[in-house]
Amino acid sequence: MTPSDTDAAANDLLAFIDASPTPYHAVRESIRRLTAQGYRALDEREPWDLKPGDKVYVTRGDTSIAAFHLGTVPVDRAGFRLVGAHTDSPNLRLKPNAHVQRSGFHQLGVEVYGGVLFSTWLDRDLSLAGRVVSAKDGRLTHHLVDFRRPLLRIPNLAIHLNRTVNTDGLKLNAQEHLVPVLALERSGPVDLKAMLVAELARGGTQVEPADILGFDLCLYDLQPSTRSGAFGEFLHAPRLDNLASSHAGLSALLAMSGPREATCGVILYDHEECGSVSAQGAASPFLKDLLERITLAHSDGRGDSLHRAIQRSFMVSADMAHALHPNYASMHEPKHAPVLGGGPVIKSNVNQSYATDGETWAWFALCCREVGVTPQNFITRTDLGCGSTIGPISAGELGIRTVDVGNPMMSMHSIRELAAAADVAAMISVLRNVYVR
Secondary structure, X not given: OOHHHHHXXXXXXXXXHHOOOOHHHHHHHHHHHHHHOOOEEOOOOOOOOOOOOOXXXXXXXXXXXXXXXXXXXXHHHHOEEEEEEEOOOOEEEEEEEEEEEEOOEEEEEEEEXXXXXXXXXXXXXXXXXXXXXXXXXXXXXXEEEEOOOOOEEOOOOOHHHOOOHHHHOOOOOHXXXXXXXXXXXXXXXXXXXXXHHHHHHHOOOOOOHHHEEEEEEEEEEOXXXXXXXXXXXXXXXXXXHHHHHHHHHHHHHHOOOOOXXXXXXXXXXXXXXXXXXXXXXXXXXXXXXXXXXXHHHOOOOOOOHHHHHHHOOEEEEEOOXXXXXXXXXXXXXXXXXXXXXXXXXXXXXXXXOOOOOHHHHHHHHHHHHHOOOOOEEEOOOOOOOOOOOHHHHHHHHHOOEEEEEEOEEEOOOOOOEEEEHHHHHHHHHHHHHHXXX
């Protein structure tokens, strides 16, 4: 990989993140990139007509998406090569009856989604984006919305009123202290539905306030993603966990050229950060449904075709990994502390919080070796609990050989995270080899 390749991949990731303030927008951006490369949409409600070489994608719930490049050989003989990641990130989301008035302010009540690092959401220029659902003539319609301007703020308490904050630590109650301010009461009344109608109208969508019957709206930091460091080696961005892995899997699939024997696919799930139990999460039948339908259309048609295909298949579960933090080096397991810029990380846990075992570890390491990349290894300290991701869930649902990997990062679950530019292209290169080998 040349420096220009590294820069191009890193900058493209930052563009992908900035276009994706919510999972809804991440799916839309993924669709834009897929259609530009000749992929066509499939509808789960309709019959599918598939043939070798087809490039297709499927969405579920507006927040999960899977794309497949069908191989030249039936899947019961060539199997699947799959990369899984997730579109969601920890954040703050509006409550259904969000409007709050207290102490002379209009505020919006929020719920905490996933493992949010509370303090990082204070004193930020926050905006609002997501999905609005309207009804007209008995039919529901979904609209994406993004205010794209400073709208909300969660002010910190001045140190003069919290004298021990630097010695005793900042303690925040999610119900009381994370409620963003929207306006002063004296400035006038606030109507959230009217605000949504006006913002949709700016994008050319006409909806009446009474037509809005539901919404899924997320707060996000308006500061654009950027690069930093003496050599431009760092990435500062929101939602690196896990849009960086979504971008890597998608980019690797789109980089494929020419026909391949195996059917290759990427699946980007929602709801990983809150357990994956949903209609479109990794614990749902979404991927299994898709593999069954592809197998019906692209195999010898025997009743055991999917089972045989699964046993010839391999899945990479891609989710970001904890990089060594120079100020907290003791929190890392010795000899298993990945470094920024050091390449993809293979994540292991003997209790199956990660799906990696000796075979899948070796398989991914071989994929790395073949493209000149040296992988790193991560395990959690023996006296600390281990996080998990979609890998064990997918492996358990399908019985497919799976390895858990990710690029190293710091500030995980902060509103703004840190990674290395050099790792972006390296991971894409390895995942592309996963597809083509």
